[in-house]
Amino acid sequence: MSDEERMQLYGLDYIRSQNESNVDNGEFGLNFNRRSKRYVEESQVKREKLEGELFSFLINEIIFCVTIILIFFVTTGYFTYKKFKPPKERNCVVEYDEDTTTNKYESKSWSKATSSTTTKNFSEPQNTIT
Structure with missing residues (x-):
């Protein structure tokens, strides 16, 4: 070695x-x-x-x-x-009732049936039995 x-x-x-x-x-x-x-x-x-x-x-x-x-x-x-993030605004017709502050949606078919422009309240029940 x-x-x-x-x-x-x-x-x-x-x-x-x-x-x-x-x-x-x-x-x-x-x-x-x-x-x-x-x-x-x-x-x-x-x-x-x-x-x-x-x-x-x-x-x-x-x-x-x-x-x-x-x-x-x-x-x-x-x-x-x-x-x-805050949500984006939607393009739908929403109206606010000044008295009850509930959302109301303008329905085209409802307005054609009654032949006048009305608003339908979502809180009301729909009774359409024919």
């Missing part, structure tokens, strides 16, 4: 043990220092890459949540407006 594999497998424990063994032997471990610097640099690059991915992921999630919330408020606002 090479030193690179051991370093990746054991991580910092392997680096410490190698450093201690080099100091015990009277060597400063120049080769080890180069490897540890490279290992630290690689780990910093990986960390920065992961932080960048995490940051972009969080931004995407925030944008997604805000979009869903806006869609919710826009649709509920539209349906609330549609529900409580």
Whole structure:
């Protein structure tokens, strides 16, 4: 097993043990220092890459949540407006009696039958038995 594999497998424990063994032997471990610097640099690059991915992921999630919330408020606002919107005026002849304030509808067939324009009150029962 090479030193690179051991370093990746054991991580910092392997680096410490190698450093201690080099100091015990009277060597400063120049080769080890180069490897540890490279290992630290690689780990910093990986960390920065992961932080960048995490940051972009969080931004995407925030944008997604805000979009869903806006869609919710826009649709509920539209349906609330549609529900409580005043009704449109209808094109039918409606007259109001000043005395009783009941709706009266002008019936064309009724006016033809009596040969005069009269208004028929809806509250009156119709007894037309022939």
